[in-house]
Amino acid sequence: xxxxxxxxxxxxxxxxxxxxxxxxxxxxxxxxxxxxxxxxxxxxxxxxxxxxxxxxxxxxxxxxxxxxxxxxxxxxxxxxxxxxxxxxxxxxxxxxxxxxxxxxxxxxxxxxxxxxxxxxxxxxxxxxxxxxxxxxxxxxxxxxxxxxxxxxxxxxx
Numbered sequence: 001x002x003x004x005x006x007x008x009x010x011x012x013x014x015x016x017x018x019x020x021x022x023x024x025x026x027x028x029x030x031x032x033x034x035x036x037x038x039x040x041x042x043x044x045x046x047x048x049x050x051x052x053x054x055x056x057x058x059x060x061x062x063x064x065x066x067x068x069x070x071x072x073x074x075x076x077x078x079x080x081x082x083x084x085x086x087x088x089x090x091x092x093x094x095x096x097x098x099x100x101x102x103x104x105x106x107x108x109x110x111x112x113x114x115x116x117x118x119x120x121x122x123x124x125x126x127x128x129x130x131x132x133x134x135x136x137x138x139x140x141x142x143x144x145x146x147x148x149x150x151x152x153x154x155x156x157x
Contacts, residue, residue: 005085005092012055012094013107019053028110028126030057030101032064034073036083039142046140047114048089055092055108056084057101066099100125114138 007015016026027050033040048054058081064073073080081093096104105113105126113130117139121127127137 002082002085005090006081007092007094009094009104009107012092012104015092016053016055016108024053025051025112026053026055026108026110027051027112027114028055028057028101028105028108029114030059030096030104030125032059032068032073033080033084034064034068034075036080041087041089043116043140043142044084044087044089047112047138048091050112050114050138051110053091054089055094055110056090057104058084058093058095060095060097063097063099102126102129105129109133110135112136112138114140116140116142118142 019026027047029044029047031040033056044054044056058077059067061073061077064077075083077095081095084090084093094104098104102125106129110130112135113124113126115124115137119139121137121139124137124139130137
């Protein structure tokens, strides 16, 4: 079931702990994922290939409004979490309300942290921490011309 992939922090920590005991490689990424498009799907599939379990930290509605401004998100956090959960590449989704997913990253302690290539490693929340425990930071190539902002601009024309 799709809803089975959406986890609270405590549920996620328990599951990740069990997976790590079985020597599974945990990959973490995060974002707003407001209007899911082919760029998102490509990015998430690439992230999944870096390990055994892909955890997606999803910005809450309040968090998206702070980052993207009035009128965003287009879709609610529940709807966004359900759509992400329907993807085969996504193992778990957990919503966070903080400005960055740093607290969630510290709880999950992923082996690999993935962000888009539009971010410099020094700008990526949690990069320093992941590197400190021996993990890796991956800056994934993005599909050009694919973005939620561009989609919204097209719709407004």
